[in-house]
Amino acid sequence: MDEKKRTTGFAEKLVGAVSSAIRESDIIGWYEQGKVLGVIYTELNQIENLPVADVLEHKIQKTFKESLDRSIASKIVVSLHVFPESREKSSQDEAIDEKLYPEDRKRQNGRKIAMFAKRFVDLTGSLALLLVLAPVMAAIALAIKLGSKGPVIFRQQRVGQFGKRFDCLKFRTMTVDNDPKIHQEYVQNFISGKVKEETENETNEVVYKIKDDPRVTAVGRFLRKTSLDELPQFWNVLTGEMSLVGPRPPVPYEFEAYDLWHQRRVLEAKPGVTGLWQVIGRSRTTFDEMVRLDLRYCQRWSLWLDIKILLATPLAVFKGSGAC
Known part of the structure; x- marks a missing residue:
C-alpha cells in the first residue's frame, strides 16, 4: 500500500x-x-x-x-x-x-555514427543478397509466371518512418482479381482484438495473416510459408525506403486503425524486412504484442541487436512458426 x-x-x-x-x-x-x-x-x-x-x-x-x-x-x-x-x-x-x-x-x-554504420550494413547487405539470391529470385519469377496470370512483382503502398508513403515490393502470391476488402476487414478486426483464435498443431494462437486465404495461389502458399515472397524488399532497402531490420511497415488502412500509442512504431525507425517480433513470434502473436516488440527494438537498438536478429531470422523462417 x-x-x-x-x-x-x-x-x-x-x-x-x-x-x-x-x-x-x-x-x-x-x-x-x-x-x-x-x-x-x-x-x-x-x-x-x-x-x-x-x-x-x-x-x-x-x-x-x-x-x-x-x-x-x-x-x-x-x-x-x-x-x-x-x-x-x-x-x-x-x-x-x-x-x-x-x-x-x-x-x-546522438546516434549519427551508429546510424551511418546501420545504413552501410543495409547497403552492403542488401546489394550482396540481391546478387547472391538472383538465381533463386529468377526461379521464383518463372514459377509465378507459369502458375497464374499477372505480374511477378506486387507493389503495395506502405507507411514508412514519419508517415512517408512508399511502394513495398513483394513477389505476387495472390490471384490478380482478388478483393482487397477481405484483408482490410481482417486487419481492422485483428488490431481491435476481434479475430478468433485459430487452432493449429494443438495450439491456440491469433494469426496475423489470414489462415487458408482462398486468394493465395499454390506457388504463393509456398512463398509465404518460407517468406521468400519478401525477397524483393531488399531493393527497398537498397534505395533507402527500408532497413534490413526494423518495425513492420503498415498499409495505410492499417495505420488508420491504430491507437495513438501504436503509431509510435512509424516514428521510431525505418521499417525493416525482418524485426524482433518476426523472429520471436513471426505472424503468431497479438497485435499489441507486435507493436510492443517493435518499440522495444527501437528503444534498445544497437548494431549488435541488428546482427542477432539477422542471424535468428533464417531459423525463424525455417521453423515457419506463424507463417501462413
Missing part, C-alpha cells in the same frame, strides 16, 4: 507540474492553417524562433526541474504526440512533420 501511495503521489505531482506549465490563455502559433495547436505561451522572447514542439518541451522540462527533485527530473523524457496531423483526405499522403517530435530528432542526432 505504501508503494502504491508513493506511485500515486508521484503521478499526481507529474500531472500538477505539466498542468502548471500549460495555460489556456497563452498562444504560441498555428499547428495547421486555421487551427490552434493547443496550449500556448506568451513569454517567448528568447525562444520564439523554435518550433512549437521545442517550446512545449522546454517549458515542461523547466517546470519539472522546478517542481521535482533534479535527479528525477533529469531522467524524465518528454514525448509529444500530435499526429495523425489530419484525417482529411487531402492530407492523408503527407508525411508527419519531424519537427513536432524533438525527442526523436535528438536521439537520432
